[in-house]
Amino acid sequence: MSDSSQDILEPLRDSLVNKPPYVSGTLPLSPDDLRLSYDGPELACSAIDFTKATDEQLAALARACQPATFGLDQKDVLDESYRKAGKMDAAHFLTPIVPERTDLHTIIRNDLLDGENSTRPIRFELYKLNVYGKDSFFKAHIDTPRSETMFGSLVLVYPTEHEGGALVLRHRDEEWTFDSAQAVKNQATLSVGYVAFFSDVEHEVSLVQAGYRVTLTFNVYYDEVEAVEVPPTTVANHTSIKTEMEALFRDPTFLPSGGLLGFGLQHVYPVEKTLDHVHKVLKGSDAVVWRVCSELSAKPKIYLVYGDPEDGYYRVIIDKVVQEDDPIHEGFIYRLLEDKRAIMVDNFLDGAEAENITPVTWVMKPEATRTKVKTPFIAYGNEAWLTCTYGEACIIASVPAFEIRQQA
Ligand SMILES: O=C(O)CCC(=O)C(=O)O
Ligand SMILES: [Fe+2]
Structure with a gap:
């Protein structure tokens, strides 16, 4: 991603303010x-x-x-x-x-x-x-x-x-x-x-x-x-986030041919078997991002994130829950990639070819610290895991090409 595209994302990033949790x-x-x-x-x-x-x-x-x-x-x-x-x-x-x-x-x-x-x-x-x-x-x-x-x-x-x-x-x-x-x-x-x-x-x-x-x-x-279909909004934040997103969409230099816009979520959410419920329980600015992306027809979708630069392999996102005891293991990322629904979004291997990468423009970089089971963070709970675990997730929005955005 070029520096200039980072710069134009700054106002949107700054609008994602959360109050103390x-x-x-x-x-x-x-x-x-x-x-x-x-x-x-x-x-x-x-x-x-x-x-x-x-x-x-x-x-x-x-x-x-x-x-x-x-x-x-x-x-x-x-x-x-x-x-x-x-x-x-x-x-x-x-x-x-x-x-x-x-x-x-x-x-x-x-x-x-x-x-x-x-x-x-x-x-x-x-x-x-x-x-x-x-x-x-x-x-x-x-x-x-x-x-x-x-x-x-x-x-x-x-x-x-x-x-x-x-x-x-x-x-x-x-x-x-x-x-x-x-x-x-x-x-x-x-x-x-x-x-x-x-x-x-x-x-x-x-x-x-x-x-x-x-x-x-x-x-x-x-x-x-179950009764809540549309995620709730944070009233105060909604206007500013929407204003900044609209400004980006009007900018011809921002993803001119369209592309994926990614938001690492600020909270982690309990997941059991699927991700279907996550958009209904989003908190703070996470909820607003979903709402604004929906309002701008950017088709937001929730993915779990695996792999981070420290592990040195790949960053992968997937729109379903894959149960495995030891997701930190190298083999897990490869097994995810064999799954047709996993998408490789970053390659941290030195000198490796980047041909299978699907580019994502990250407004907030995702973290995968809690989808690595072996970190102390996920390891120490106040009780042994029951059926739920926490997933580090992101919202991926599909930004239409500039020409299409102009017609909207
Ligand atoms: O007792 C407290 O203040 C907190 C206890 C706690 O964190 C827990 O039981 O999980
Ligand atoms: Fe506690």
Whole structure:
């Protein structure tokens, strides 16, 4: 791709702005909501009131937990150098907190989701109780997707006195910190700390230096995804992205004979067997790119991306899910290429011929870090993989030749 075509893509690239992939704060709750019943020793029912929990009571809750495992390469493992915390499965405790009946429902729809996504029904599934005593932590991981419609995780932090244990969130090259201990300290009204983030956000719980940090985690889903045919738009972004795309389409030097325009997606999405659902669950600017490409008759399509320059082979895109245990292996890329639906879009082999390459003009370069199973990124989940995995995907749009664009 020439430098000049890079330059004319700059305004479009700059218009793809995303807001932070999380929301956090404190949520006032009634004293009743801060009670919790749980299976104590020998399944005897125990209870704790977080408005006045003593150290002994918190220690008893910690003892009733099991050591928390995490998912590594499709197995649940216990490794206290990676995750040191206690966990209790949802079957073993009861909480009166129903996120749907709190402001969290509105906060997540309005402040985390955008545009029409904000009006889609969402549903919360109580997942686990975690107790982090002194010296506990959970290193960087992404939460294991439990279905194709799961889009995020919600963590509630009880107002117990503790130090440390901040949740550090990372997405692309940015990092944010939510200091839950600080958030729940000296609250004028009884509150829990909350943080909700998109599922592909890497996060870690830093070392708890003192006290007990007790959290509830929830998986958050879109409900009724089948009903949504057109992807939702981010209202604020839609106009600017559309304006920049239209300007490019009017430019006679931009893909004069037509061609493929590629957008590496900003989020990764859970995929199971097909990619058919992905355009219905796109987030942020990814959703807008799809919408704008459709509006400009550029026939957008979702592909998974495999191979990156570090591997030194090829970059390949494919519009279906190919199940294999070890996609990082060299042979996998070749097997993909034997498949008629895989398209070679880059060749990283030194001195190799470029004849089979289908040129793609990338607005955002795709990444294939998470379609390589062996990277720590995909390897560390909060549970072993179920049926879903994450796919690093891109949108490929077909830009018509300039003559045809002019007639549109
Ligand atoms: O307890 C927390 O703050 C987060 C826990 C977590 O990341 C998980 O359970 O996956
Ligand atoms: Fe997590």
